Amino acid sequence: MSEHQNATVLLEARPGAPESPAPAALEPSLPATTQRSPTPPSYVWAIETRGLTKRFGQATVVDGLDLRVPAGSVFGFLGPNGSGKTTTIRMLLGLISPSAGEVHLLGEPIPAANGRVLPRVGALVEGPAFYPWLSGPQNLARFDAAGSDSRRVGRNERIADALARVGLTAAADKKVKAYSLGMRQRLGLANALLHPCELLILDEPTNGMDPQGTREIRHLIRDLAENGTTVCLSSHLLAEIEQVCTHVAVMRLGKLLAQSSLQELRATTVERLRVITTDTELARATLHAYGVVVTIADDGALNIDPGEHSPEELNRVLVTAGVGVRRLVLESPTLEDTFVALTGEGFDVAQ
Amino acid sequence: MLRNELSLMFRRRRLQVLLFVLGLVPIAIMLAVRFSGGPDRGEGPAFLNQVTNNGVFATLAALTVTLPIFLPMAVAVVAGDTVSGEANLGTLRYLLIRPIGRVRLLATKATATAVFCLAATLVVAVGGLLAGVVLFPVGRITTLSGDTLALSTGVVRIAGAALLIGLSLLGLAAIGLFISTLTDVPVGAMAGTLGVFILTGVLEALPQVRAIHPWLFVHDWASYGDLLRTNVRWASINHNLVRQGIYILVFGSAAWARFTTKDVLA
Structure with a gap:
C-alpha cells in the first residue's frame, strides 16, 4: 500500500466535490485524427454509455455511468470487487437491460442493434462457461452454430485457428470437465476470438492462469490491438493493466471515478x-x-x-x-498507488 | 442450430441413461409376464392381458404402464432443464452474445423438447414391440370392440396410438419450458414441472372438481385407446390434441414473454 500523499489532484475528480471543476486531463482523450465519418471505423467510441444506470430493487449497482472507450485503444476497466464492472459489461452486451441511460457499441444502440453489432464483438464475461460433457472443439462448434451469421463451411478451420491462438491445440479433444481452470480460461478466450472482431471485451482474462499463460495473453492482446481491434479489459492485476493498456477507467460503488489515457493519468500524479x-x-x-x-x-x-x-x-x-x-x-507513482488513491479502500469488497 | 441442440441433448450421459431406462421398463415387464405364466385375465394394466395372445400388444401395454409416471418424469427433467440448464452452466450468456436471438433460442429449445417427447415415446414403444414379438406369438389384432383387424392395420393403429401419446406430452413440455425460464436452478424447474404434473393428476382424480377437468392437460390422455376400436372414435382424440395445442400456445407465450425480457445474470 502506498503511504504517499500526492494523489490530491486526482482526488479532486471524485464525484461529490462538485465545487472543484474536474481537471481536463480526466476527460477521455480523442484520437486526434479520428473524426466521425462514414469510412470505417465509422465510430469514434467503440463503447459509449450515457447516464447508464442499473438498479436491483433498492440497490443502485451502476449509477449514471458515462463510459467512453476510444476506438483502437486498449482500455483497462478497474475497480474493487462489487464496484459494478461486470454489471456494466452485461449491459454493454445486452444481457441485462439498463434501468436508465443508453449504450452504444461500435456506434450503434444496444440492445436494439444486438443482431448487427454483437457478431463484430468478442467477449469473455465473468469467467468462461462450457458444456462439461463436450470436448473443447465441440463446445466452440456449438457457440459457432448459434450465431445468426453461422456458416458450417470452414467451421473446423475457424475452431482449430482459435485453439492454436490460445495454445490449446494439444489438449483440445479432452472433455471440458477434465480441463483445468487455466485451460477453461484459454478456451473462453478461443471462443471470444472465434470470429474476427472489432471489439474485444475481456472480463478478468488472466484469472487462474500461470505466469506463462498471463504473458501469452498479454502478447495476444498487443497483437490484436496492433491489428486495430479495440480491447476493453477488466482486471484486478494492476501491473497487467499498466503493461498493456493505453487508457483506463476506475469505477467504485457503481460510479466512474476517472477515465483517461494512461499518460494523462500519470501526468496528474506527482513524482x-x-x-x-x-x-x-x-x-x-x-x-x-x-x-x-x-x-x-x-x-x-x-x-x-x-x-x-x-x-x-x-x-x-x-x-x-x-x-x-x-x-x-x-x-513515479505506480498505477496501484493511483488506484488506491482513487478508490480509497484498496481491494476490499465495496458492496 | 436445431441439429446442434439435438446432438448436445442426446450426447449427454443423463439423457442416454434416461432413454435406456425407458426402453428397459417394457422389456422387464414383458419378461415378467412371459416367465410368470401371464397375468390373470381382467387384472393389471389395460392391454397387458392381451400380450400373451399377441406380442404386438406389448407396445400398448408398455405405453400404458409408462404414461402415468415414467414418461412425464422424463419430460419434466428435459423440459425443466432447457433454459435453466443453460443459465446454470453460464453458457446462456455466451449463446446470447454470440448473438442468438432470444426468440430463436427459445424456439430451438421448444422444438428439441418436442423431439424428445416423441423420441421417449418411440423408445418405450419399440422396447415393448421388440420384447413382445420375441417373447409372444404374433397374429391378428383384437380391437376393444371385440372384432379383429389384419396385423398390418393393427400395427398402423398402434403406431398412431404411440404418436398420440407422444403428442399428449407436449402440453406438459410447454409448462416445463415456461418454468425453466423462471429460474437459474435446473433441479428447481424439474421439480416444479413434476409438481404441476402431480397436482394435475390429483385434480383429475377428484370428482369434486369435475368442472375444471376439461381444462387439465391430462384429461384425455387415455384417448389413444379409442384408436383401438374397430371404428375409431375421434372426439376425445381431437379434444386431447386441441387441449395440448392450447397449453403450448399459453405456456409458450408465457415463456416468450418471460425470456425475452429477462435479465440474464447467470
Missing part, C-alpha cells in the same frame, strides 16, 4: 523522492526545517514530496546538514 540516509531523524528534521513534507516508511526510507525543489537541491541540503545519503530515487 516523489525516496531517500535512504545514515540518520533518518536528522534528515527528517533538516528537511522539515527546509519546508518540505516528509513521511517515514516502514523500512526507514524517507518519502518526500519535493514540491518545487529539485532532487539535487534537497540532496545538497541533506549533505550540508551532515546526513549521509545512501540512495536517492525519484519515483
Whole structure:
C-alpha cells in the first residue's frame, strides 16, 4: 500500500466535490485524427454509455455511468470487487437491460442493434462457461452454430485457428470437465476470438492462469490491438493493466471515478523522492526545517514530496546538514498507488 | 442450430441413461409376464392381458404402464432443464452474445423438447414391440370392440396410438419450458414441472372438481385407446390434441414473454 500523499489532484475528480471543476486531463482523450465519418471505423467510441444506470430493487449497482472507450485503444476497466464492472459489461452486451441511460457499441444502440453489432464483438464475461460433457472443439462448434451469421463451411478451420491462438491445440479433444481452470480460461478466450472482431471485451482474462499463460495473453492482446481491434479489459492485476493498456477507467460503488489515457493519468500524479540516509531523524528534521513534507516508511526510507525543489537541491541540503545519503530515487507513482488513491479502500469488497 | 441442440441433448450421459431406462421398463415387464405364466385375465394394466395372445400388444401395454409416471418424469427433467440448464452452466450468456436471438433460442429449445417427447415415446414403444414379438406369438389384432383387424392395420393403429401419446406430452413440455425460464436452478424447474404434473393428476382424480377437468392437460390422455376400436372414435382424440395445442400456445407465450425480457445474470 502506498503511504504517499500526492494523489490530491486526482482526488479532486471524485464525484461529490462538485465545487472543484474536474481537471481536463480526466476527460477521455480523442484520437486526434479520428473524426466521425462514414469510412470505417465509422465510430469514434467503440463503447459509449450515457447516464447508464442499473438498479436491483433498492440497490443502485451502476449509477449514471458515462463510459467512453476510444476506438483502437486498449482500455483497462478497474475497480474493487462489487464496484459494478461486470454489471456494466452485461449491459454493454445486452444481457441485462439498463434501468436508465443508453449504450452504444461500435456506434450503434444496444440492445436494439444486438443482431448487427454483437457478431463484430468478442467477449469473455465473468469467467468462461462450457458444456462439461463436450470436448473443447465441440463446445466452440456449438457457440459457432448459434450465431445468426453461422456458416458450417470452414467451421473446423475457424475452431482449430482459435485453439492454436490460445495454445490449446494439444489438449483440445479432452472433455471440458477434465480441463483445468487455466485451460477453461484459454478456451473462453478461443471462443471470444472465434470470429474476427472489432471489439474485444475481456472480463478478468488472466484469472487462474500461470505466469506463462498471463504473458501469452498479454502478447495476444498487443497483437490484436496492433491489428486495430479495440480491447476493453477488466482486471484486478494492476501491473497487467499498466503493461498493456493505453487508457483506463476506475469505477467504485457503481460510479466512474476517472477515465483517461494512461499518460494523462500519470501526468496528474506527482513524482516523489525516496531517500535512504545514515540518520533518518536528522534528515527528517533538516528537511522539515527546509519546508518540505516528509513521511517515514516502514523500512526507514524517507518519502518526500519535493514540491518545487529539485532532487539535487534537497540532496545538497541533506549533505550540508551532515546526513549521509545512501540512495536517492525519484519515483513515479505506480498505477496501484493511483488506484488506491482513487478508490480509497484498496481491494476490499465495496458492496 | 436445431441439429446442434439435438446432438448436445442426446450426447449427454443423463439423457442416454434416461432413454435406456425407458426402453428397459417394457422389456422387464414383458419378461415378467412371459416367465410368470401371464397375468390373470381382467387384472393389471389395460392391454397387458392381451400380450400373451399377441406380442404386438406389448407396445400398448408398455405405453400404458409408462404414461402415468415414467414418461412425464422424463419430460419434466428435459423440459425443466432447457433454459435453466443453460443459465446454470453460464453458457446462456455466451449463446446470447454470440448473438442468438432470444426468440430463436427459445424456439430451438421448444422444438428439441418436442423431439424428445416423441423420441421417449418411440423408445418405450419399440422396447415393448421388440420384447413382445420375441417373447409372444404374433397374429391378428383384437380391437376393444371385440372384432379383429389384419396385423398390418393393427400395427398402423398402434403406431398412431404411440404418436398420440407422444403428442399428449407436449402440453406438459410447454409448462416445463415456461418454468425453466423462471429460474437459474435446473433441479428447481424439474421439480416444479413434476409438481404441476402431480397436482394435475390429483385434480383429475377428484370428482369434486369435475368442472375444471376439461381444462387439465391430462384429461384425455387415455384417448389413444379409442384408436383401438374397430371404428375409431375421434372426439376425445381431437379434444386431447386441441387441449395440448392450447397449453403450448399459453405456456409458450408465457415463456416468450418471460425470456425475452429477462435479465440474464447467470
